Amino acid sequence: MNDRLIQTLLPIGADILRSLMIAAGIVVFSFFLIRMIPGDIVDVMGIQGTLTYGQQDAMRESLRLNEGWWSQFTAWLGMVAGGDFGVSLRYGTPILDLLRVALAPTLILGASALGIGLTLGVGLPVLACVFPKSIFVALVQFITLWSIVVPTFSIGILCVIVFAVWLGWIPAIGNMVVPAVILGMDTAGTLAKMLHEDMVDTERAAFVRTARAKGLSRWQIVLRHILPNALTVVVALFGILLAGALTGAITMEVVFGLPGLGTLTLQAIQGRDYPVVQAVVIWLGLTVVLANLISDLVQRSLDPRIGR
Structure with a gap:
């Protein structure tokens, strides 16, 4: 024992x-x-x-x-x-106060992007598995290619030029919907292909053939048997997805003029405000490390064979 x-x-x-x-x-x-x-x-x-x-x-x-x-x-x-990150050299304000103010927009944008990404990244593979000869399979490939080929920073600038400057559909500064969608698509592309491939492999398992022999519908087989066994991919990638959403949020804040950690960091770098930059880097780094640790521990609890 x-x-x-x-x-x-x-x-x-x-x-x-x-x-x-x-x-x-x-x-x-x-x-x-x-x-x-x-x-x-x-x-x-x-x-x-x-x-x-x-x-x-x-x-x-x-x-x-x-x-x-x-x-x-x-x-x-x-x-x-001692839990004290010091005072901003530029503003003379405690750095923790600056972080509290700037953190809310970053978390809102990052959480929105992560929510959109998980919805698309899980939803499209499920639909592609339920309807294997439909357009959803092509959409999985498209969104995967999008996340690889299209830089979020560049598409963000393009969206500002097209939708804000040319068409006037969105404000040039302060819009949060467009960057959340851009980051969400990038997050979905990281997840969709791997989850879809894992679901296709799971579909060949004996317990799926047994469920099919019992007369279960395609939706029931996918949602009750295939998806739960393939969700370990989501758990394994969660730390990467969170890191991408947070770092991407910081980039998009600069493009869309949002008052979050990205804008604070850029101003601190320009002003050589070392303590502020250090605090932001440490906060982001430790958040990602903690998310990866929790992801590893959850994955190990789901499959004790990992790491043995």
Whole structure:
């Protein structure tokens, strides 16, 4: 009994340890990589002509920007460990307050895109499996090709030009429906083909032939027997889908002028507001790591053979 328990817990412990190591890597690299961008907040303000050379030196010293990277890192890490991400160098506002304000639009857009993506990514393969010689099979192929070939950023700019500037159907700034649909199609394309192929493979299983012999309708066979056995694909890809929805939401916010994490990050990069950029990168990274960990654990619980 103890051996069986150890065999069960070891892979779970390995998953958690790997996730913690990735999280630690995100924290470290987010600090040092952002500082490879030339210049800092003092240089930006100096170029704008708002500071004298003496004021620049004093400000750089007060912000500890004249210290070595390692000294800055240890001081910053101590604050983060206490749940404090510091103050924005540009606005003088606590970073957690900035994140709270910017987080809502990003979560709404990301959740909307994920909802649309899961609806299309699951719905189209189901319809293609129920009607194997219909247009739904071609739609699965189309949306998969769309997600591979069409960059979301480029199609977002094109939609602004066509629907906002030329046709005037949507506002050029602040529209959330169009970016949610664009990201949703990209998310659906990541999922649809793999789920459809898995459903087609499952259809050849003996229990499906038994269900067919019992006289069950095509809908009943697909929804009751084929789809539940193929949904492990959705669980396995959930972390990737969530990461794509959140990072895509940040990109679309810049294109459509939404006041979310994307706009906040762009402004912080332009102003060399290092602490804000670090906080956003860490939040996104840890969210994706946690989603992948939960996905792995759920998948392992559904199929204990995984990882053995």
